[in-house]
Amino acid sequence: MAREFEGKVAFITGAAHGQGRAVALALASEGARIVGFDIARQIAYPGYALGSSDELNSLQREVQTKGSQALVFAGDVRDDAAIIKAVNEAVNQFGRIDILFNNAGICFYGKSHELSEEAWDAMLDINLKGSWMVGRRIIPIMIQQKSGVIINNASIASFRGMNRLSHYAASKWGLTGLTKSWAIELAEYGIRAVSIHPTGVNTPMNDGLAALEGKTPREIAEASAGNLLPVPWIEPEDVANAVVFLASDKARFVTGSQFVLDAGLLTR
Numbered sequence: 598m599a600r601e602f603e604g605k606v607a608f609i610t611g612a613a614h615g616q617g618r619a620v621a622l623a624l625a626s627e628g629a630r631i632v633g634f635d636i637a638r639q640i641a642y643p644g645y646a647l648g649s650s651d652e653l654n655s656l657q658r659e660v661q662t663k664g665s666q667a668l669v670f671a672g673d674v675r676d677d678a679a680i681i682k683a684v685n686e687a688v689n690q691f692g693r694i695d696i697l698f699n700n701a702g703i704c705f706y707g708k709s710h711e712l713s714e715e716a717w718d719a720m721l722d723i724n725l726k727g728s729w730m731v732g733r734r735i736i737p738i739m740i741q742q743k744s745g746v747i748i749n750n751a752s753i754a755s756f757r758g759m760n761r762l763s764h765y766a767a768s769k770w771g772l773t774g775l776t777k778s779w780a781i782e783l784a785e786y787g788i789r790a791v792s793i794h795p796t797g798v799n800t801p802m803n804d805g806l807a808a809l810e811g812k813t814p815r816e817i818a819e820a821s822a823g824n825l826l827p828v829p830w831i832e833p834e835d836v837a838n839a840v841v842f843l844a845s846d847k848a849r850f851v852t853g854s855q856f857v858l859d860a861g862l863l864t865r
């Protein structure tokens with residue numbers, strides 16, 4: 598039986614670990630060829646371990662075990678030259694880009710009036726501007742194809758104010774506006790754009806935030822979440838299941854939507 602994404606190509610940012618990696622492997626299992634893009638080094642913010650080049654390289658090998666192929670690129674979503682290089686090589690080698698999962702992101706705490714300008718900019722530049730930076734290089738390819746799906750990884754922080762996370766919430770509210778605007782601009786070309794909004798997810802981000810706060814990952818998740826279902830967090834594979842659906846033709850008329858995976862949190 599043909600796999601769901603046979604012949605398709607998915608470009609995934611923040612692919613080295615966490616949700617990006619889970620999504621890459623899930624799409625590869627369904628036949629998609631993967632372009633994994635990750636900073637793969639440590640930077641000043643957020644202060645916990647980001648992906649490594651070992652993780653990024655091992656993703657390439659793991660995708661092969663799923664019966665597909667991957668290209669991986671170490672690069673920052675704030676670096677236009679690195680994005681252009683990855684996009685050009687992806688198109689040269691794989692011929693097209695059908696799915697963009699804008700997922701690279703960081704999170705760290707700080708009261709808004711105590712944040713430095715550098716800290717504010719790091720958050721907004723990676724989580725929001727970085728998604729636009731990658732999107733603007735891939736959209737022309739999708740327009741030429743007259744097809745494509747963009748899925749932006751936002752958060753439940755797109756719907757609320759959050760204590761000590763004003764910069765994170767601002768970036769994720771902004772990502773929603775970007776997504777809906779892309780949906781409007783790109784519908785005529787058969788391109789869809791949706792945002793997803795997970796509650797806390799069991800990833801290195803959550804572990805890193807816990808270490809910064811001197812708490813356990815469970816304490817961190819419970820403090821910021823408040824899920825209705827009795828779970829502290831959801832798993833990266835839960836996010837991957839949602840992305841597989843949204844990227845597929847089963848969701849062919851889903852665009853401009855905010856797809857919530859919140860274990861009921863926003864119901865309260």
Ligand SMILES: NC(=O)c1ccc[n+]([C@@H]2O[C@H](COP(=O)([O-])OP(=O)(O)OC[C@H]3O[C@@H](n4cnc5c(N)ncnc54)[C@H](O)[C@@H]3O)[C@@H](O)[C@H]2O)c1
Nearest residue numbers: 611614615616636647648673674701702797798800801802
């Ligand atoms: N973990 C959660 O609880 C949670 C909940 C809701 C939404 N999110 C969002 O989901 C996305 C993925 O989060 P995660 O939990 O997998 O985080 P993570 O820290 O486990 O993984 C993030 C990946 O993004 C990469 N990355 C970070 N900055 C980058 C940059 N400038 N350029 C390229 N790559 C970069 C990292 O190297 C890492 O591999 C983020 O946008 C995050 O805001 C996370």
